Every structure is written in structure tokens, then in C-alpha cells.
Amino acid sequence: MKKNDWIMVAAVIVIASAFIGFHFFGKNSGNGWVEVQVDGEVYGSYPLHREQTIEINDTNLLTVVNGAAEMKRASCPDQVCVHHKEISRNGESIICLPNKVVISIVDGEEPELDAVAN
Numbered sequence: 001m002k003k004n005d006w007i008m009v010a011a012v013i014v015i016a017s018a019f020i021g022f023h024f025f026g027k028n029s030g031n032g033w034v035e036v037q038v039d040g041e042v043y044g045s046y047p048l049h050r051e052q053t054i055e056i057n058d059t060n061l062l063t064v065v066n067g068a069a070e071m072k073r074a075s076c077p078d079q080v081c082v083h084h085k086e087i088s089r090n091g092e093s094i095i096c097l098p099n100k101v102v103i104s105i106v107d108g109e110e111p112e113l114d115a116v117a118n
């Protein structure tokens with residue numbers, strides 16, 4: 001059936017372009033989130049594509065610039081987190097042991113904001 005073949009081709013093109021479009025859009029919008037945890041509890045989640053400065057309990061100061069998160073300032077004595085290079089890829093993290101602060105990159109959709117609900 002020739003007509004059905006064309007419908008098949010059209011369907012494949014639509015699905016393929018939708019997939020490519022989604023992929024492109026996903027990359028372009030700066031997919032990913034910065035998740036901040038303090039003492040094992042989620043402190044907050046922030047989109048990587050938005051430039052911002054995040055104060056964490058007066059002990060740490062995190063900045064998000066150009067899709068990367070960096071610890072700008074910390075009250076800890078070792079300053080390991082401040083000297084850590086900026087993070088931008090899924091799975092990367094900055095840990096401030098003395099302040100029990102963990103910054104990690106989370107991929108994809110907006111994470112659940114359980115901490116805010118509580």
C-alpha cells in the first residue's frame with residue numbers, strides 16, 4: 001500500500017524532528033540543576049541556566065555563572081571547596097566537609113522540592 005508507506009515516512013520524520021528539536025532545546029536551555037545539601041538535607045535546587053548567587057546558611061556563598069556552579073566564599077578553615085574548580089556536568093560535586101555542605105549537579109527536569117514543602 002503506497003499511501004500507508006507515505007504515512008509511515010511522514011510519521012518517522014515527525015518523530016525524528018521532534019526528538020532532535022527536544023534534544024537541541026534541552027541543550028540550549030542549559031539543562032541541569034544545582035542541588036545544595038546541608039547536613040544531609042536538601043537546602044535548595046537552582047537552575048544552571050540562571051545566573052545567581054546563593055547564600056547557604058551564612059557559611060558558604062555559591063555562584064552560578066555561564067552554566068557552572070562555583071563556591072565563592074566559605075567560612076571553613078580548609079577552604080577546599082573554594083579552591084575546587086567550578087562544576088557543570090551531571091554527577092560533579094563540591095563538598096565542604098567542615099560545614100557539611102554538598103553542591104551537586106543534577107541532570108534533567110526540575111528536581112522535587114521536598115525541603116520547601118516542609
Ligand SMILES: [Zn+2]
Binds near residue numbers: 076078080081098
Ligand atoms: Zn569548605
